[in-house]
Amino acid sequence: xxxxxxxxxxxxxxxxxxxxxxxxxxxxxxxxxxxxxxxxxxxxxxxxxxxxxxxxxxxxxxxxxxxxxxxxxxxxxxxxxxxxxxxxxxxxxxxxxxxxxxxxxxxxxxxxxxxxxxxxxxxxxxxxxxxxxxxxxxxxxxxxxxxxxxxxxxxxxxxxxxxxxxxxxxxxxxxxxxxxxxxxxxxxxxxxxxxxxxxxxxxxxxxxxxxxxxxxxxxxxxxxxxxxxxxxxxxxxxxxxxxxxxxxxxxxxxxxxxxxxxxxxxxxxxxxxxxxxxxxxxxxxxxxxxxxxxxxxxxxxxxxxxxxxxxxxxxxxxxxxxxxxxxxxxxxxxxxxxxxxxxxxxxxxxxxxxxxxxxxxxxxxxxxxxxxxxxxxxxxxxxxxxxxxxxxxxx
Numbered sequence: 486x487x488x489x490x491x492x493x494x495x496x497x498x499x500x501x502x503x504x505x506x507x508x509x510x511x512x513x514x515x516x517x518x519x520x521x522x523x524x525x526x527x528x529x530x531x532x533x534x535x536x537x538x539x540x541x542x543x544x545x546x547x548x549x550x551x552x553x554x555x556x557x558x559x560x561x562x563x564x565x566x567x568x569x570x571x572x573x574x575x576x577x578x579x580x581x582x583x584x585x586x587x588x589x590x591x592x593x594x595x596x597x598x599x600x601x602x603x604x605x606x607x608x609x610x611x612x613x614x615x616x617x618x619x620x621x622x623x624x625x626x627x628x629x630x631x632x633x634x635x636x637x638x639x640x641x642x643x644x645x646x647x648x649x650x651x652x653x654x655x656x657x658x659x660x661x662x663x664x665x666x667x668x669x670x671x672x673x674x675x676x677x678x679x680x681x682x683x684x685x686x687x688x689x690x691x692x693x694x695x696x697x698x699x700x701x702x703x704x705x706x707x708x709x710x711x712x713x714x715x716x717x718x719x720x721x722x723x724x725x726x727x728x729x730x731x732x733x734x735x736x737x738x739x740x741x742x743x744x745x746x747x748x749x750x751x752x753x754x755x756x757x758x759x760x761x762x763x764x765x766x767x768x769x770x771x772x773x774x775x776x777x778x779x780x781x782x783x784x785x786x787x788x789x790x791x792x793x794x795x796x797x798x799x800x801x802x803x804x805x806x807x808x809x810x811x812x813x814x815x816x817x818x819x820x821x822x823x824x825x826x827x828x829x830x831x832x833x834x835x836x837x838x839x840x841x842x843x844x845x846x847x848x849x850x851x852x853x854x855x856x857x858x859x860x861x862x863x864x865x866x867x868x869x870x871x872x873x874x875x876x877x878x879x880x
Contacts (some may be wrong), residue, residue: 619677
């Protein structure tokens with residue numbers, strides 16, 4: 486398992502946690518050939534390179550490598566208290582294993598595979614369910630629809646009043662704001678499955694949009710309150726301003742701020758509206774009730790109108806989507822599948838066997854669906870099968 490050790494050292498080097506002894510091992514390994522040095526420089530310079538290399542490994546390679554890693558490194562996890570199918574271990578360990586395997590995959594492919602062999606392996610993977618690349622659209626106030634997903638070069642795509650609408654890769658910005666602005670020109674940005682987008686509004690407020698989310702906003706804000714509407718999930722970094730910033734979401738719930746950072750989760754298929762404050766302060770109003778949050782608190786308003794303020798929140802879990810990660814904490818199978826359906830083109834879920842198990846783990850949204858499901862299956866508490874490329878069977 487020499488490659489496994491090298492992979493672990495490379496991982497530490499990338500995160501800045503490498504020891505002097507490990508650095509010497511890495512230096513010796515790199516000195517063997519120019520190709521190894523080229524590989525190492527490539528993964529340092531390109532964050533997506535490992536995922537791209539790993540994605541061309543066929544299923545047998547992944548399964549065998551993962552099985553060997555599990556057998557040698559995960560057997561004694563959780564102090565060996567659980568046995569057989571009831572063995573429990575945090576999926577976070579499996580994620581670390583997957584990242585090491587990605588490095589090993591890169592080493593294997595970059596140093597050993599010929600171009601033809603890689604192309605043959607890619608051909609085998611054509612049936613894989615990769616993260617969806619759903620529609621990204623901007624609907625202007627005049628009804629014109631613009632595809633935001635095709636443009637990678639920075640350019641002005643429209644002009645509204647005093648504002649230039651500038652599009653770059655996965656980012657839209659508005660350049661002007663003022664008291665004389667025409668606030669009647671309302672625009673809408675919508676993301677599809679697997680979508681992710683950043684909006685920079687005219688007042689300097691930045692909004693990160695998660696998959697299957699829409700935001701309605703004016704081209705420019707006037708002298709009154711800055712008002713937007715959100716359905717889905719978004720993270721707001723509101724520019725400080727004397728004008729209140731008001732976010733309206735489903736069930737006419739309103740979140741009012743001056744300058745702050747917060748996350749709002751208000752999907753139509755969820756049963757609550759969750760507002761999590763990261764910095765500053767917000768006032769959440771719904772059904773004649775109001776709650777003022779301080780950083781680290783979360784307002785939860787159910788569809789039935791019940792509300793509570795949670796005092797202890799895992800902010801990493803709330804904001805994991807911004808880093809394109811799933812973060813599961815005591816999550817049911819239904820909750821997991823609901824999250825996966827936002828990121829992958831899953832048309833149907835068939836439940837052959839119901840499970841009451843809860844799962845924990847942090848998983849990249851960039852890997853194929855089969856790898857995500859295999860991580861859960863590795864707990865031996867549940868099993869999955871993908872049919873026809875878009876149907877998931879829970880066994």
